[in-house]
Amino acid sequence: MKDYNDLQSLRFFVSIVESGSLSAAARQLDLTTSALSQRLRQLETNLGVRLLDRSTRRIQLTEEGEVLFQRGSVLLKDFEELISDLRERSGQLVGALRIFGPLGFGRRYLAPIVAEFHSMHPDLDISLTLADRFSAHASDRFDLVIHIGELQESNWIVYPIAPNSRVLCAAPQYFQENPPLERPEDLTHHQCLVLRENDEDVTLWQFSQGDDVRRIRVTPSLSANDGEVVKQWALAGKGLIVRSEWDVALNLRSGSLVQALPDWKLQEADVVALAPHRVGMPLRLKTFVTFLQNKFKPTPPWRK
Template sequence: MTDTADIRFLLTIQRSGSLVATGRTLGVSPSAVSQRLQQLEKKLGTRLIDRTARKLHFTEEGALLCQRGADLIEQFDALFDELHTRRGGLVGALRINGPLGFGRRYLAPVVADFQRDHPDVDISLTLSDQPLTETADRFDVVVHIGELRASNLIGHAIAPNARFLCASPALVRRFGMPEAPQDLAHLPCIVLHENREDASLWHFSKGRTSTSVRVASKLGCNDGDVIRRWALEGRGIVLRSEWDVADDIRKGTLVRLLPSWKVPDANVVALTRNRAGLPRRTREFMQYVQSRFRPHPPWRE
């Protein structure tokens, strides 16, 4: 007879996608993962996963065990959550994913403080330059900034976040202040590669007028902190989130350009797989995050 540890082990393989990635997640070698999988298959008397050099393919029995097992694990965890809640605390695991820069500056402190207040909750925070491209079922909460394309995930508002066009005072002195979005096509710009967006096509609006500009970029990066530093060094114009450059604009180390033209906002949202039926630890974490960014987010203090 299998137990919850075996089911959790199999679900970890499914989420990770390979024995090597499973080993990294569990902190063991791939050979140890393979050996444990063989023992589980021997115990059940059936093959669960067909292994090839490049990928894993779950057999019909393995897929069934994952599907039914995930439901059982959720019920099992909910039962113990309820028992623990009756004693006044939260318990269980919480897997969170978020963007690199925002995650380092704003999300990581919130996660650490929440875990300090709820010591029986085990939290794993993963930061990525493309959080939405990760496998959704690997995480309980995904923090996202910007437009949310069609998705089966449920969005929860966290904080407002505008985007600003800005450059260093030195670059403005060298090239002059642009008067219209079209001027950007002839100025050095720096682009951010994230969320598989068309990074060099920038959109602007003023009243009922909308326009888009294809900027010429000799510098680009997938890390927002890098392009912000390049902007501070006078290497080009950047289009960055308010949370990242508000302090620089206040200090005068970056100058906001074309302030009468608006670019699309990039509000901060938290995404979950369901709106109802979330574990209490997930619901309370969401409320905790929202409380830390209300009534005003720290970049608007």
């Protein structure tokens, strides 16, 4: 690319593609749109190829642009990892730390922990993404994924964070207005509220009592893709829910929700951290995982 700043040009180009537009990338890079557009034109001139098709509202990669983006993204990530690894040899925690977590748990527990960790290591660039659905296709965008519940087949390294049970519960008024609930099979005569998430079979509820395992297919009277919505329905007396202990522990203590079938155990939903396999775990990631684990020891806050 002649005497042009190759690395900076590549960063600008990758940022444009990831942001989806020149204006969004310019805001992220603290440049004017015209200045960024000029840098892009210069890059194309130096390479002798057209990288983006600007004939539509959305930027569209040319074949050459797709090659540069795919391979350039990997090169940038490897270069940044190399610089960070070298600096971390002196004990500094630097570089980027990209974390994904579930929405509700992330807001209540993960966000304040991340803020505290950043205060201790202000040279880190930490990005926290919260959502109720994690796509395997996005796995290469994150250094650490916080996961709750059953694990699918994965080649990621699993770090235990905290124990967490699932609880069947409802508001006191619901129990007053509906038939007795004495065994899992009775659920077929009750109003059940279901959270749709992560492509799980959410209407199949499994209970165990020793070696006795019972799988009950419930017909939801209401369902939603937001855990807070489902819990609010339960608090309003609309039906029974299966929710994580971390989410309903305070409600159970206050009596606004009451556990049903306490002698029957639901499947565990422990909190874990997932990190991709790589040669040599970065110090910043190792330090954060240890910090996160210690925040839930010896007892997680929902069991205190």
